[in-house]
Amino acid sequence: xxxxxxxxxxxxxVNNLVIELCETRRTINLMEVCGTHTMAISGFGIRRAVDPxxxxxxxxxxxxxxxxxxxxxAAIGIxxxxxxxxxxFGDMMRVPGTxxxxxxxKAIGADVRVVYSPLDAMRLAEAxxxxxxxxxxxxxxxxxxxVAATVIAAQESKVSNFYVLSMFKTIxxxxxxxxxxxxxxxxxxxxxxxxxxxxxxxxYEFLRDKYxxxxxxxxxxxxxxxxxxxxxxxxxxxGPRVEIQYTRSVKPEGxxxxxxxxxxxxxxxxxxWRGLGTIRGSGLGFRQGFxxxxxxxRFRIAELRTPNAKRQTRCRCGxxxxxxxxxxxxxxxxxxxxxxxxxxxxxxxxxxxCAAYYKYER
Amino acid sequence: MTKLAEPEWNPPVIVGDIVDSRIxxxxxxxxxxxxxxxxxxxxKHFGSPALRNLADAAVLxxxxxxxxxxxxxxxxxxxxxxxxxxxxxxDSYVVQPIFFPGGDIGKLAVCGTVNDLAVMGAKPRFISLxxxxxxxxxxxxxxxxxxxxxxxxxxxxxQVVTGDTKVIERGEADELYINTTGIGTRLPGAxxxxxxxxxxxxxxxxxxxxxxxxxxxxARGAYRFKGKAESDCAALDGxxxxxxxxxxxxxxxxxxxxxxxxxxxxxxxxxxxxFVVDEAALPVSKHVLGVAELLGxxxxxxxxxxxxxxxxxxxxxxxxLGGMRRHRLGRQAAMIGEVVKKPEGVWLRTRIGSLxxxxxxxxxxxxxxx
Numbered sequence: 001x002x003x004x005x006x007x008x009x010x011x012x013x014v015n016n017l018v019i020e021l022c023e024t025r026r027t028i029n030l031m032e033v034c035g036t037h038t039m040a041i042s043g044f045g046i047r048r049a050v051d052p053x054x055x056x057x058x059x060x061x062x063x064x065x066x067x068x069x070x071x072x073x074a075a076i077g078i079x080x081x082x083x084x085x086x087x088x089f090g091d092m093m094r095v096p097g098t099x100x101x102x103x104x105x106k107a108i109g110a111d112v113r114v115v116y117s118p119l120d121a122m123r124l125a126e127a128x129x130x131x132x133x134x135x136x137x138x139x140x141x142x143x144x145x146x147v148a149a150t151v152i153a154a155q156e157s158k159v160s161n162f163y164v165l166s167m168f169k170t171i172x173x174x175x176x177x178x179x180x181x182x183x184x185x186x187x188x189x190x191x192x193x194x195x196x197x198x199x200x201x202x203x204y205e206f207l208r209d210k211y212x213x214x215x216x217x218x219x220x221x222x223x224x225x226x227x228x229x230x231x232x233x234x235x236x237x238x239g240p241r242v243e244i245q246y247t248r249s250v251k252p253e254g255x256x257x258x259x260x261x262x263x264x265x266x267x268x269x270x271x272x273w274r275g276l277g278t279i280r281g282s283g284l285g286f287r288q289g290f291x292x293x294x295x296x297x298r299f300r301i302a303e304l305r306t307p308n309a310k311r312q313t314r315c316r317c318g319x320x321x322x323x324x325x326x327x328x329x330x331x332x333x334x335x336x337x338x339x340x341x342x343x344x345x346x347x348x349x350x351x352x353x354c355a356a357y358y359k360y361e362r
Numbered sequence: 363m364t365k366l367a368e369p370e371w372n373p374p375v376i377v378g379d380i381v382d383s384r385i386x387x388x389x390x391x392x393x394x395x396x397x398x399x400x401x402x403x404x405x406k407h408f409g410s411p412a413l414r415n416l417a418d419a420a421v422l423x424x425x426x427x428x429x430x431x432x433x434x435x436x437x438x439x440x441x442x443x444x445x446x447x448x449x450x451x452x453d454s455y456v457v458q459p460i461f462f463p464g465g466d467i468g469k470l471a472v473c474g475t476v477n478d479l480a481v482m483g484a485k486p487r488f489i490s491l492x493x494x495x496x497x498x499x500x501x502x503x504x505x506x507x508x509x510x511x512x513x514x515x516x517x518x519x520x521q522v523v524t525g526d527t528k529v530i531e532r533g534e535a536d537e538l539y540i541n542t543t544g545i546g547t548r549l550p551g552a553x554x555x556x557x558x559x560x561x562x563x564x565x566x567x568x569x570x571x572x573x574x575x576x577x578x579x580x581a582r583g584a585y586r587f588k589g590k591a592e593s594d595c596a597a598l599d600g601x602x603x604x605x606x607x608x609x610x611x612x613x614x615x616x617x618x619x620x621x622x623x624x625x626x627x628x629x630x631x632x633x634x635x636x637f638v639v640d641e642a643a644l645p646v647s648k649h650v651l652g653v654a655e656l657l658g659x660x661x662x663x664x665x666x667x668x669x670x671x672x673x674x675x676x677x678x679x680x681x682x683l684g685g686m687r688r689h690r691l692g693r694q695a696a697m698i699g700e701v702v703k704k705p706e707g708v709w710l711r712t713r714i715g716s717l718x719x720x721x722x723x724x725x726x727x728x729x730x731x732x
Binding site for chain 2: 046350
């Protein structure tokens, strides 16, 4: 069997199924909600290879892209304070706030440091007790448990100069917002692999029960994605289920330990999603007993709301994330909006839908 | 029932006031950002014809050694005759950590300089070394680095002929930086250049990509990887110069910062042709794929320090590939793609058979968080 033969065989089965289903409909819209899927679908050339009537849409699955501008502004504000270091994962560096980015502030003297794990951030705090360290808690249920575990460790080791600016978001509430919105046109969800490893599949059952939408947890190899798409098309044909294609990592009950750690430290709160607005119960705030680590409290960051746009822009990221349009349908795409100078959130991070289209689909 | 609010999206006010107004780390990453800086600042102020090529080394215009001799090596007597055009390159080395699996900053400095000359078809002859040392650096470390420089110079038959030392205060920089200038003589008959490239030419590489960056990522201690991560840091003169003995090689470059994808994009820009790479033919080790996957990087953009991309006449493919494979640094050499007239730019033929663009990145790759 030569390299790629399996993939090509599966691809032709997918395309045959699309042809069959499209006898009674114009298009089939499947949405993924994970930055790694966005990159995989484009990077493996899957979108170019499937029948064009199968539209693969990118939802709000890139944690950097959906981080509200007000949150970035707050992080930049903290970085500007004396004796404070902001510690972050690398991909937050270039995300534009209202006027500037962390990368730019670092270049002009702010203390901004990049780490690969929240534990490294805590170690930095232990090594320099005279400085205050604020870790930017960005991401979904994948990163929240490790940050929660770090907070617990910091409490046990009595590290008092370590804070977390929680900007975490949870996926199921966002899916519900999309499924219930009357503007959206999605026939099924490609569910995120890493997030589902933590939360399992129970939190997605409302998609089947309440909205009658197919869904499937999918892995990240080309074969995974093609097989996941095939399973979703079968559901479109015969009725919605909540399936797992990515069985080697995901169990229906998820990772109980990780969920417990996350729920020990955090409780649900409202969160603002860049491009989508506020989604109730989709954020994670600090629980009683851990609030001494809350950067919002320590640095008196009030309600983080982006003020209403002072400038009208024709950016349609909100519509892109809802699957109403694909990036090239936005008038700004690859003209005034590019990775060098992003106008909208989906162009901001490498995993955003517009950035993926810019990189792979032009 | 959640109703989605109309999005409140305040566009960032980025109109030239931030994108390139200050130097940020991304300006040094080999991507579009760096190329813009070079064009808009450096070429603008000193755009000599030699500089405009933006190659790794310059053939010094109007200078040619008709007959001359250089010492055979630093340690033995005797001389070797030299002739040919003079080629010059310069480079600074700021790698952290200064010792890593497979090499150190000293070995890297010599190999990098030798490679920049070799891919221009020049035999490396002389090198300068300027050290910027931070106070507090242990002299034993400096000596270890100098030993490794000396060993690499001996291997390449290249001599250190001048140097400089500066010491800076603690806190200004990492332990040490090295700047080099290399001088070589171009082999007669080396007809290398973007203008030589034609549709139908083949693209070759001497081995698996991404090894240096993977080794550095692991050496920086962000992960507790099992298994061996070694930099591919090596001098390529012994591999590439014999390939030029007969015609057929059109263009060569060592894909360092920015990786293979960046080098191919530079080729595409310089030649106006399309470069199509076959994903299935590209050598990448399992280990590098593992590191890349964990960090959310793509091996196409990961740095190499012992690789050369060769564009060759298809008629010379067997000879060039055979020549590479006979050398210890080219055992896994492979034909990875071809030059086409259309579509222009760089394209990857994926495993499922579709073509997708392989663009030049804006700046450095950032590890992903989800």
